[in-house]
Structures are given as C-alpha cells and as structure tokens.
C-alpha cells in the first residue's frame with residue numbers, strides 16, 4: 001500500500017555560488033509516501049522554503065534528481081514543468097493565495113478551468129469541497145470578506161480541486177491566530193484522512209508541529225532529524241474512546 | 243471565454259487606475275481626431291476655395307505662359323486638342339478661358355481688374371461659378387454683359403444693370419476698349435479674387451482683346467484629386483512640348499508649401515499628443531505590474547501557463563484601450579460636426595496671412611469618417627504596442643522570485 005509520491009535524491013541548491021555561496025539545501029534525500037502528513041521544521045533560513053520549491057517544481061536543484069510519481073521533474077522544460085505542477089501538485093502559500101476579483105468558489109474553481117475540466121464536473125467538485133472545508137455559505141463571497149483562516153481554507157480547496165499527487169503548504173498558518181490555525185489543521189487532517197491526500201507543510205508553530213505524523217527537521221540545508229510521531233490529538237481521542 | 247471575464251473583472255479591481263487610463267485615451271482620441279479633422283478641413287477648404295473654385299486642378303497653357311502671362315502667349319482653341327485631352331478618361335471636363343488685365347471704370351472711379359472670358363455653361367460645370375452669384379443673373383454665351391466680383395463692384399460703386407467701361411491692351415499690342423452692362427455680382431471666398439475679377443462670355447472677350455479664336459488656358463476637372471500628378475503627366479504626354487500642363491500645386495506653389503508646413507506642424511502636435519498618452523498608459527502599466535507581481539507568481543506557480551497569463555493581461559489592455567477609443571470617438575462625433583457647421587473663424591494678423599493665400603480665415607472641420615477610424619486605430623495600436631511591456635515582464639517572470647517577499 002506504500003506508494004511513493006516524492007523521491008528526492010541527493011538534491012542541493014546553492015545561492016550565490018560565485019560570491020558567498022549559501023547552501024540553502026545541501027545533499028538532501030527525501031522520500032514521501034502517499035497519504036503522509038508531514039511537517040517541515042527548522043530555524044529561519046534552514047532551507048524549508050527552498051526545499052518545498054524544489055520538490056514542488058518551482059525551482060531547480062543544482063544537483064540531484066526529484067522523482068514525482070516516477071517522473072524526474074529535473075528533466076522537464078520550463079513549460080512542461082508548469083503543466084506538470086497544474087496536474088500534479090497543489091500549492092498553498094502563506095497569504096494572498098486568492099485572486100481578489102473572484103469569489104471563493106471561482107478561486108477554487110479557477111484551477112479546474114486551467115485544467116479544462118467540464119462545467120458539470122467543476123460544479124460537483126466545488127459543492128463537495130466547500131462542504132469539506134465548511135464554507136458552503138461563503139462560496140459567493142470575495143476574499144476580502146473572508147477571514148485569514150477562511151481564505152487559507154479556500155486555498156486548500158483550490159489545491160485539492162486539481163486532484164494533485166500532494167499538497168505543499170509553506171507556512172500556511174503563519175498569518176493566522178491560533179484558533180484559525182487549529183481549524184485549518186483540522187481541515188487538512190480531515191482531508192488527509194478522508195481523501196488520503198498527502199500534505200507537506202513547513203511551520204514554526206509548535207502546536208502545528210504537534211499535529212503532524214512525521215516531522216522532518218532541517219538545519220543549515222540538511223535533514224537533522226526525521227521522526228514519525230503519533231499526533232497528540234489522536235492520542236487524546238484515543239483516550240476518550242477507550 | 244473565462245479569461246475575458248476575468249480580464250473584465252480585473253479591470254475594475256483598481257477603479258481609479260482604470261479610469262485614469264481610459265480617460266487619458268478618451269481625451270487623446272478626441273484631441274487627435276479634432277486636430278486631424280481640423281487639419282483636413284482647413285486644407286480641403288483651402289483647396290476648394292482656391293483650386294476647385296477658380297484655378298482648377300490642372301491648367302493647360304501655351305508653353306511659356308506661366309512665366310509671362312500676356313495675351314501674346316495665347317493659343318487657338320481647337321477641337322482636336324480638346325478631343326485629345328478628353329480622351330484621357332480621368333479628365334472629366336474642360337473649359338477654355340481668355341485671361342488678361344484691364345482698367346475698369348465706373349462714372350468716377352477706376353480700378354485694375356482681371357478680365358476672364360469664359361464659356362458660361364462649361365465654366366459652371368467645372369468651377370460652379372453660378373453658385374457664387376449673389377445678385378442679378380448668370381451670363382449667356384453671346385451676351386455683351388459681364389459678371390463682377392463683389393469686392394470689385396463695391397470699389398467701383400457699381401450695381402446690377404449699371405454700365406462698366408473697360409480699357410486695356412489687346413492681342414499684339416492693339417488697344418482694347420468696351421462698354422458693358424453688369425449682369426450679375428459674384429461673391430468669392432478668396433478675397434484676392436473677390437477684389438479684382440470680372441467675367442464675360444469668351445466670344446465677347448475675344449472681340450474686346452481683338453483675339454479671335456484665341457484662349458490663354460484650358461481648365462480641367464479630374465475624376466480623382468489624389469491622382470493629380472499621374473493625370474497631368476498623361477495629358478502632358480499626349481499634348482507634346484508646345485503646351486505646358488500644370489497642376490494646381492505647380493500653379494500655386496505657395497499654397498502647396500503652406501499645406502506642407504502646416505501638415506508638419508500638425509504632425510508635431512499629434513506626435514506630442516501620442517507621446518503623452520504613451521507616458522500616461524505606461525506609468526499605470528508599471529504601477530500595475532509591480533502591484534500584481536506576487537499574484538502573477540502565484541498563478542504561474544499553481545500551473546497557469548505564461549501564454550495564458552499574457553492573454554489575460556493583453557485582454558485587459560485591449561478592453562481598456564477599446565473603451566477609451568470608442569468613448570472618445572463617440573464623444574468627438576458631435577464636437578466635430580458642430581465645428582463643421584459652426585467653423586472656427588480667425589481674425590487679426592493670422593487672418594491677413596491666410597488672405598495672402600487668397601482665402602478666408604474660416605476653419606471648418608472635416609467630417610470624413612476615415613479620420614475618426616484612423617485616429618481611433620492609431621491610439622488603439624499605441625495601446626497594444628504598450629501592452630508588450632506586461633508581455634515581456636511575464637516572460638521574464640520567475641515564480642520563486644515573485645513569491646518571495
């Protein structure tokens with residue numbers, strides 16, 4: 001049942017190689033299976049964003065190969081990479097994920113328009129996704145009328161709408177208060193469980209880290225620890241039911 | 243289709259920016275249409291006043307007449323020459339004239355004038371002379387009477403049915419003298435003509451000047467005034483070297499020169515106008531590209547092809563420019579029509595300068611539809627050319643850099 005989704009081999013990214021080289025990602029091996037719920041942690045400047053950009057096909061490594069579902073994305077042209085991202089990778093950024101002139105639903109639907117999905121299928125998926133994120137009543141509202149947490153949930157709905165292999169989220173809770181952050185994580189965990197969607201998210205927030213089932217710690221561009229954990233919430237629910 | 247819808251929505255995300263751009267285009271279109279139609283209107287008016295109402299588009303003389311405009315340089319009117327000229331199908335008509343100077347006198351006043359012998363009906367066909375009649379009636383082929391220009395009539399204090407006395411020099415040095423009845427008064431737009439011209443039937447003038455069967459020029463009307471030079475060359479070829487075939491541009495070089503100078507001045511004005519629009523549109527474009535950099539990075543990151551992003555931005559530009567252009571054209575139509583019906587009149591020194599060229603300082607606008615379309619298209623093309631900037635920016639866009647803040 002353990003299908004490999006991401007397989008990164010010995011990848012490195014060096015900034016300013018000619019002046020003062022910064023080894024943002026330094027000979028990293030990373031293996032992610034379908035259905036994982038992984039947090040990427042580490043001090044500021046440790047290379048979290050850089051690593052996410054590499055496995056998300058936004059940036060190219062200077063060394064190494066990245067296989068996504070068997071495709072070596074380091075071999076794709078710029079144009080192929082964009083199309084690959086569209087069909088295989090979901091993105092959630094820290095903020096300003098949404099197009100301000102479109103409604104919540106139109107924003108989530110946008111990616112399916114890019115994919116050329118038929119209207120009927122789009123409508124069906126939107127109904128389902130907005131139910132999943134609990135924003136059925138906000139579908140026709142513009143981002144400016146949504147709270148930060150609600151905006152991030154719409155961003156997740158959009159990432160999910162494209163039916164990607166996995167979703168990358170770089171500090172998705174950084175601009176949220178703790179209640180919204182917790183709510184967002186609830187949504188992600190639910191989608192992870194119900195749809196078996198793979199999530200990889202970077203964070204500084206200890207409460208968010210506690211929700212992950214695998215925590216990868218980066219220090220100076222290298223993986224310093226990689227541990228599977230049982231999320232505290234699951235332990236709690238486990239205690240209640242037993 | 244969804245791209246157009248999104249572009250339309252994006253247009254109104256920053257209402258004031260879009261309105262500034264649309265407004266800049268709107269006024270640019272109005273101004274450039276006004277400038278162009280005024281320019282065309284002035285030149286059309288000028289050519290009409292001076293060229294088609296008197297000089298004619300093409301004149302034929304005996305070789306040497308242009309340099310020495312005397313009766314001795316006249317030639318015999320002949321059917322075969324006329325046939326040869328009319329054989330060119332771009333020549334739509336011709337009329338002969340016998341022109342010379344004489345001293346005109348009333349009871350106690352006298353003034354130099356230009357006597358023009360014409361075939362009344364032919365002349366009317368080509369220069370619409372009858373339309374300039376403000377008093378009395380038009381002359382007939384065999385009349386012993388004359389038509390006086392209004393200015394000249396006033397100077398001599400003559401009215402319809404009064405008698406005018408003409409004295410001058412005839413063909414080969416003979417003396418010319420005669421007494422004629424004033425049959426009508428003509429009003430010319432050109433003050434120069436209005437002050438000194440007098441028409442009489444060709445036959446009458448030939449006997450006055452003792453120049454039987456002689457004429458000084460043929461005036462030609464042509465099918466297409468843009469084909470002036472080619473038609474003149476063709477006629478020149480058929481007639482040979484005994485005759486000089488001259489276009490109005492050669493007959494009235496100062497007008498030709500004036501049009502060229504004014505045209506160039508207008509081009510400079512329009513150039514500055516276009517430059518201003520360019521700066522206006524360009525600065526809003528730069529602002530917009532900076533403002534939307536993160537968004538563009540985000541869109542490319544989630545998988546929007548750059549080509550689609552470019553289509554989106556160009557659609558936004560096209561819509562903006564289109565709104566401005568169409569609104570500008572709509573608004574300028576009534577303005578231009580009003581200025582056509584109520585032409586601008588200029589007084590003072592400028593007016594005198596224009597009178598020197600022989601026409602009134604009245605500036606109607608041209609309502610030629612092609613002006614509206616042409617200026618609209620020019621501004622539209624400028625707008626499109628400027629949207630190359632977002633296109634280049636998008637092609638250079640690096641999603642990672644754009645997303646970093």
Ligand SMILES: Nc1ncnc2c1ncn2[C@@H]1O[C@H](COP(=O)(O)OP(=O)(O)OP(=O)(O)O)[C@@H](O)[C@H]1O
Nearest residue numbers: 015016022024042043044045046047048049050051
């Ligand atoms: N474009 C760039 N040019 C030069 N250096 C860069 C560039 N992008 C990142 N870096 C450097 O690479 C290192 C890793 O940066 P990165 O943004 O991946 O860290 P991070 O773990 O995401 O940090 P944070 O927690 O602050 O977001 C840092 O030292 C950073 O300064």
Ligand SMILES: [Mg+2]
Nearest residue numbers: 048049050170
């Ligand atoms: Mg980061």
